[in-house]
Amino acid sequence: MAEYQNIYLILSAILFTIGCGGVITRKNAIVVFLSIEIMLGAVNLAFITFSRANNSPEGIFMVMCIMAVAAAEAAVGLAIFVLLYRQTGSINIDKFNLLKW
Amino acid sequence: METLDFTLPVISFQAVWPQIILVATALFVLLADVFKRKEKTALIGFMSLAGSIMALACLLVTWPTSGGSSFSGMVFTDGFSFFIALIILLILILTIMISINYQKFFSRINCGEYYALILFATCGMTLMAAAGNLILIFVALETMSVSIYVLAAFHKDKLRSAEAALKYFLLGAFASGFLLYGFALIYGATGTLDIVKIGNFISSHPNILHSKLLIAGLVMMTVGFGFKISMVPFHMWTPDVYEGAPTVITGFMATGVKAAAFAALIRVVLVPLISLKVDWISIMWIAAFLTMTVGNIIALAQDNIKRMLAYSSIAHAGYILIGFVAGTGLAQAGMLFYLMAYAFMNIGAFGVVALLGKEEGEYDQISDFAGLGFKYPVMGVAMAVFMFSLAGIPPSGGFMGKFYIFTEGIKAGYIWLVIFGAINSIISIYYYLRVVVVMYFHPSEGIVTMPRPSRTTVLALAIACWGVLLMGIFPSYFWSFATSCVFTLM
Numbered sequence: 001m002a003e004y005q006n007i008y009l010i011l012s013a014i015l016f017t018i019g020c021g022g023v024i025t026r027k028n029a030i031v032v033f034l035s036i037e038i039m040l041g042a043v044n045l046a047f048i049t050f051s052r053a054n055n056s057p058e059g060i061f062m063v064m065c066i067m068a069v070a071a072a073e074a075a076v077g078l079a080i081f082v083l084l085y086r087q088t089g090s091i092n093i094d095k096f097n098l099l100k101w
Numbered sequence: 102m103e104t105l106d107f108t109l110p111v112i113s114f115q116a117v118w119p120q121i122i123l124v125a126t127a128l129f130v131l132l133a134d135v136f137k138r139k140e141k142t143a144l145i146g147f148m149s150l151a152g153s154i155m156a157l158a159c160l161l162v163t164w165p166t167s168g169g170s171s172f173s174g175m176v177f178t179d180g181f182s183f184f185i186a187l188i189i190l191l192i193l194i195l196t197i198m199i200s201i202n203y204q205k206f207f208s209r210i211n212c213g214e215y216y217a218l219i220l221f222a223t224c225g226m227t228l229m230a231a232a233g234n235l236i237l238i239f240v241a242l243e244t245m246s247v248s249i250y251v252l253a254a255f256h257k258d259k260l261r262s263a264e265a266a267l268k269y270f271l272l273g274a275f276a277s278g279f280l281l282y283g284f285a286l287i288y289g290a291t292g293t294l295d296i297v298k299i300g301n302f303i304s305s306h307p308n309i310l311h312s313k314l315l316i317a318g319l320v321m322m323t324v325g326f327g328f329k330i331s332m333v334p335f336h337m338w339t340p341d342v343y344e345g346a347p348t349v350i351t352g353f354m355a356t357g358v359k360a361a362a363f364a365a366l367i368r369v370v371l372v373p374l375i376s377l378k379v380d381w382i383s384i385m386w387i388a389a390f391l392t393m394t395v396g397n398i399i400a401l402a403q404d405n406i407k408r409m410l411a412y413s414s415i416a417h418a419g420y421i422l423i424g425f426v427a428g429t430g431l432a433q434a435g436m437l438f439y440l441m442a443y444a445f446m447n448i449g450a451f452g453v454v455a456l457l458g459k460e461e462g463e464y465d466q467i468s469d470f471a472g473l474g475f476k477y478p479v480m481g482v483a484m485a486v487f488m489f490s491l492a493g494i495p496p497s498g499g500f501m502g503k504f505y506i507f508t509e510g511i512k513a514g515y516i517w518l519v520i521f522g523a524i525n526s527i528i529s530i531y532y533y534l535r536v537v538v539v540m541y542f543h544p545s546e547g548i549v550t551m552p553r554p555s556r557t558t559v560l561a562l563a564i565a566c567w568g569v570l571l572m573g574i575f576p577s578y579f580w581s582f583a584t585s586c587v588f589t590l591m
Contacts, residue, residue: 007327009289016282023275032271039278046285054292061283062236062294066281069243076250077270083263093271096264 008049029084029091032062033077041069115163116178116231119156119186126152127220134213146201149216150557153197153223157190170572171234174295177233177368180586185364186229188441189357191568192448193223196353198561199452202554203349215255219353222248226357230364236285238365242280245361246273249354253346265345272328272338278327286318288568305323307376311556316380322369323381329362332422333391336415340399340549343411345425348458348465351407352451355414356444363421363440364562371428379534384525385426386518393419393525400532406454407465410447413491415528417443423522424496424506427513434583435505441579442498446490449565451482452558456551464549467536472545474537480551483562485537490569492533493526498572505580 015038020037044063049060081091088095114121130149137144145512168179176182196219225244232238250273254266291302296311303309316470326334331339341352370381396416403409423445425438457464474481492498503526510519572579 002130016278019278023271029271033274036271036274036278039275040281043278043281043285046282047288050289050292053289056292058236058294059288061266062239062284062288064242065236068238069247072247073243073270073274076247077274080250080254080266080270083257084260085265087260087263093267095265096161 005049005053012042012045012049014027015039019024027081027092027094027099029081029093033074033081037070040066108113111121113171113178115421116176118299119160119363120227121228122152122159123158123220123224126156127217127224130213130220131217134217143201145213145216146197146557147489147542149220150197150201151192152220153190157187160186160190170297170565174233174297175237176228176231178231180366181367182227182231182590183362184437184583184586185440186227187229188360188407188437188444189223189226190264190356190358191441192353192444193219195448195452195561195565196331196349196357196559199448199455200349202558203347203455203458204346212392215252218252220247220497221254226361229361229366232365233296235288235369238369239277239281239284239487240564242362242365245358246277246329249350249358252350253342253354254432255347255350259345261345263345265342267271268338269342269346270376276325276328276335278325279321279328283318283322283325286314286321290315290318295369296373303373303376310377314573315377319370319374319377319381320384323384326362326366327388330359330366330418330421331392331415332388332418333395336392336395339415340408340411343531344407344465345404348407348451348455348463351411352448352455354452355410355449359414360440360444361419363425363436366425367433367436371425371433374432375428379590382426382428385422386515389393389419389422389426390521391419392416392422393522397528398526399425400529401585403532404467405543406467406536407451407463407464409467409536410450410454413529413532414447416525419525420479420503420506423518424499425508426513426515426518427506429509429513430587431584432506432509432513434580435509437583438505438576438579440455440571441583442490442502445565445568445572446499448486448498449483449562449569450487450491452562452565453480453487456480456554456558460551463552467539468535468543469549470540471543471549472540473551474540474550477551479559480562481540483566484540486566488533488536490573492530494530496573498569498576500502501573501576501580505576542559 019035019039023032026032044066047059047063083092126149130145134145149211163180164183170177222245228241244442244503250266250270253269254263291299293299327335391450393416395411400409400412419535421439423434424432490499493500493503
């Protein structure tokens with residue numbers, strides 16, 4: 001297990017970076033949200049790896065909670081996207097610039 | 102796998118009675134909304150008000166005399182969590198009282214889910230302050246955040262509100278990703294998610310202090326919490342969201358979310374990771390300095406009062422971070438005191454702004470306040486009290502809060518940071534007093550009128566005013582209360 005642990009952690013770090021990059025560069029709100037989900041996937045992978053390495057079940061419980069919460073967040077997020085799409089006909093985040101100083 | 106020895110943990114529901122009442126009220130309100138008659142609009146508001154007062158009474162009855170925990174370490178029952186819960190429940194009660202009036206002029210807001218979401222968010226906030234485990238901190242944080250994403254979008258037909266919700270949602274979810282990755286790395290370094298066990302593990306394994314996992318985890322966690330307390334450079338969402346969200350919700354967000362996130366930050370970073378202080382102290386020093394300065398400087402240029410108050414809330418987060426940098430027990434008491442004073446004065450200020458709101462416009466420009474001081478004298482005096490308190494002019498709670506935090510900062514040896522804090526609070530006087538000057542010395546244009554507020558709103562503003570003045574004139578009572586709460590934290 002121990003020698004594979006690092007591989008999983010590196011994979012998790014790469015996924016997290018991909019997600020992060022997606023949030024920063026993408027313009028479509030749904031793709032941004034997708035990238036956030038990739039980040040959460042990376043977190044889940046890290047938790048499971050550490051849980052296995054430390055031989056403690058807490059990490060797996062955390063993953064359960066993260067998945068449940070991510071589902072709730074997706075529901076709210078998509079509702080907000082629909083609300084915006086109805087009003088403006090677009091979910092391009094560059095278009096939303098009513099609020100700035 | 103070996104078999105698990107399982108013994109039922111000792112559970113005392115006393116630890117979570119207020120939260121149980123909050124959730125029960127929220128569910129009841131949701132149900133009652135379906136069955137109530139259309140014209141009984143304020144009824145739902147009064148129901149949730151009754152529920153939250155019950156929760157507050159329950160909190161005061163079950164107030165712990167010593168530290169402890171329940172649900173096998175998941176929930177702390179110490180003075181600290183109860184003090185934060187007290188602040189948050191006061192915020193909840195004032196918010197609901199102001200909402201009852203605000204709703205009369207925004208007919209589309211008037212739904213059971215509005216109050217239910219506020220109650221759910223409050224439940225999450227209080228649990229965040231009481232959490233003894235990173236799992237619960239995360240779940241409570243998301244309970245709070247998801248409810249508030251929805252509340253921010255509650256002006257369904259206004260693009261600004263939806264845009265604010267979009268920004269808050271995307272950045273909030275992004276920040277929770279960082280927070281979770283931080284939790285994962287700390288879990289990897291210490292092998293546990295329990296806050297007390299993390300602290301014990303670090304003090305019994307001094308080698309871990311050089312572990313890159315732990316430090317990376319700490320940094321990512323600070324980023325995650327930094328978003329919630331709007332610490333510079335993670336503050337960009339704050340003004341946009343505060344401006345776009347319904348005014349009452351903005352007040353709720355500015356005070357409640359901040360109190361809860363600071364509580365969690367103290368719980369997770371200050372107490373178990375205190376031996377890592379050499380690593381994070383310089384980062385937090387700079388963050389505190391930048392947060393105060395950026396908030397105050399940009400606030401000078403604002404014309405929209407909600408936006409101005411948003412930048413001012415960033416600046417106040419900076420003052421509270423001075424207490425965090427000092428980090429002693431008394432500094433934590435100073436933070437508690439400040440959070441309470443801040444809750445009263447900010448809810449009050451947003452409450453006054455909400456008084457002007459009507460269906461056709463929010464009237465939230467500072468120039469809209471011209472001449473209102475003489476036209477509506479009571480409202481003018483209340484707004485002046487809140488502005489003086491936010492600026493930190495005695496005798497007000499804001500002044501005493503700053504006094505305690507700055508004193509502890511000097512005692513801990515961060516003299517320069519305190520000097521910058523004092524300079525900043527002098528800068529801030531300009532833009533707070535500008536509101537008062539516009540209110541009293543600029544001629545009224547006669548366009549903006551204040552609809553007659555309901556009795557609950559007047560009462561709420563009176564309570565906030567009274568709280569601000571009481572904390573300024575008799576601070577020692579609150580101070581000894583806050584210190585006694587902190588010393589049961591350990």
